[in-house]
Amino acid sequence: MKNTQGFWYGLLSLVICNWLGSGSVQAQTSCRLSNEEIINKANLLQAATRGDRAAQVYYSQLVKAHAQRLQQCRQQNWPRTQAVWLRLYPCDLKAGQLEQVLDNIANFGYNRIYLSTFYDGRVLLPPKDNPTVWPSVVSKDNRDLLAQAIARSRSRGIEVYAWLFSMNFGPGYAKHADRSSEIARNGYGETNLQDPTILPDEAKVAHIYVDPYSERARADLSLLVRQVAQRRPSGIAFDYIRYPHRSEGIVSDVRDLMIYGQASARALLNRAISPRGQELIYQYMQKGQVKAQKTDGDILLWYLPHESRSQQQEIKLDGNLNNLNRELWRLSMTHARRGVVEFLDRVTMPARQLGIRTGAVFFPRANFVSDRGADARLQPWSQFKNVSEWAPMNYAICGRADCLVDELGLVMQQANGSQTICPVIAGYWGRGNGDRLSLEAQMDALRKAYPQINCLSHFAYAWFDLDSDRQRRSCRLE
Structure with a gap:
């Protein structure tokens, strides 16, 4: 019991210090609970997890009351939707652990989660209900962590968007003998793992980009989307709808394009x-x-x-x-850009057929093209018209808010009201990091420049709670 108790109190102190280190943060996060309420709630959860019946009843009532309070608060405060990007791990199936993570998110005023559901070639489906070509994130337990996360988030007033890597299928895919021809290649026959000019992050073994014209690749991801959609998330966000980035950024030789699959x-x-x-x-x-x-x-x-x-x-x-x-x-x-658009239209169809909202995650500057060259990512996001939401990753850094505002301006110029714009920003509450401004400074600048924006997300939960995230990630589910 000592180890469990240490985990709870360690987690609480880290969250309170890391997320709410200054008065200015508390003012910005107007929908947050007080420190006293946060600690009281965690103590009740700990007691409820140990089997205390009275604590279980009171904790359940408190979660419901806080959910109603969060919903009312977000309706009255900007932004109406405040989201955070989250990755879960097998150990989050341990008693009380998923609840504590979701409580942390609700406690600080977030009412949407972008939940990492397909990444690094693994999917957040239980092994016995996973008909896809990819292995399950949780390999030794058949409880449905995705379904649990959706249900328990909803009970806290939080909607869940399943977050999927799209043209990035992960390392295991290429190892299937019958899938090797579905991989994207350049004019030298190289995949993104073999091309020496690909940026290091894009050449990690966890990343393998597929040919967007491949019918088999489209069908494989469509099956995964169908399985996720059956869990009825509020939405599905499609990331990596592009080609890999290169060190020189701009390409001008057709043989450098990944169109030779x-x-x-x-x-x-x-x-x-x-x-x-x-x-x-x-x-x-x-x-x-x-x-x-x-x-x-x-x-x-x-x-x-x-x-x-x-x-x-x-x-x-x-x-x-x-x-x-x-x-x-x-x-x-x-041709390269058209393939990306067709791929997205195809793989979002199972979700759209079930009436589930879809979103596209993209880099605002990744759609640059000219007669002399193009951004290597060839991401024609202005043509992503069959999704209901655009989530531009506004990560520009210059020590001021200008570049961030200008970057979002590229998106706002293309917006025609058909898609909800929900920018993604990265950083920390209460402090900057090098030339990156604090989250509240970024939010304030974007609100002043584009007051029509009423949805914003923060990358990522792990940044706010680094020690606990490492502990959860390294933990083994017995």
């Missing part, structure tokens, strides 16, 4: 209208440059797809042969 390369070649058009596409993919023949200006060459619709444009040079390589670059970029 089997399905993607085949789809690109099939965009040709004429045999000559297909020959030019093939040569361009192989060499990065082609030379035009005089007759190339007189024939229809290929269809240029629209990024977000099924429409396509017939391309003919009309005698301007100098535009050939520029048009091939435009075709290649548009």
Whole structure:
């Protein structure tokens, strides 16, 4: 019992110190409970976990009362939706541990969780109810941690969005002999794990990017989405809807694009209208440059797809042969971006069919394209029109709020009211970190610049509670 007791009190002191280290934070988090209420609630939970019947009844009543209070408070205070990104671990199935984590979140005024449900090639489904190709996060227990988290969050006035890695399928996927052809590759045959110019974070063994044109990859993730949607979360947020980032940031050679997977390369070649058009596409993919023949200006060459619709444009040079390589670059970029849009539309369908909200997580600057180059991530987020929410990751750092406001401005310029905008910011309550401002300073700047924003999320719960997160992550479920 001593170890358990130490865990509870250690967790409480860390949370109170780390999250509420200053008066300014307390003023910002107007929907938080008092320290006395937080400690009283945790003591009741501890007693209830030990089997105290009276404590169980009182704790249940308190959770219900606090849920109503949180709902009322968020309706009266900005932002209406204040969310946090959370990862759970197998040991959160231990008695009282999941409840304490969710209480921590509710206690400090959060009414939405983005719950890590598919990441690093693992899924938060119980082993006996996991028909997907990926292993379960919890491998030695058949309790449904995802379903428990959704239900227990709801009882606290918190909605849950399942957070899914999307084109990032994890290391185990590529090891399946029948899935190796579904992986995204560049013009040198390299995956993101093999390309030496890929950023280190994108080349981690936990990350493997798939070809968005692969029907099998789309079907595999759609099955996972269907299983998650059956747990009835309030929404599903799709992350990693893009290609991997590279060290140079901007790419200008078609061979650096991850469009050489089997399905993607085949789809690109099939965009040709004429045999000559297909020959030019093939040569361009192989060499990065082609030379035009005089007759190339007189024939229809290929269809240029629209990024977000099924429409396509017939391309003919009309005698301007100098535009050939520029048009091939435009075709290649548009093809790459169109694949991302089609992938997202396909994998969100099972959720949309069940009436579950969907969201796209993206980098505001990852959609840059020009005739001379493009952001390596090729993330056409302005075309993510079949989702109900945009969650731009506003991580710009410059020691001031200007860059953060400008970054969100890129999104606000494209917003047309069809999607709820719910920016993601990173940081700590009550203190900055290097050139990164405190959360309350970031929130204040965004509210002043864009008062129409009424949803905001903080990355991440683990940052607020580092020691407890390490303990939960390293713990083993017996």
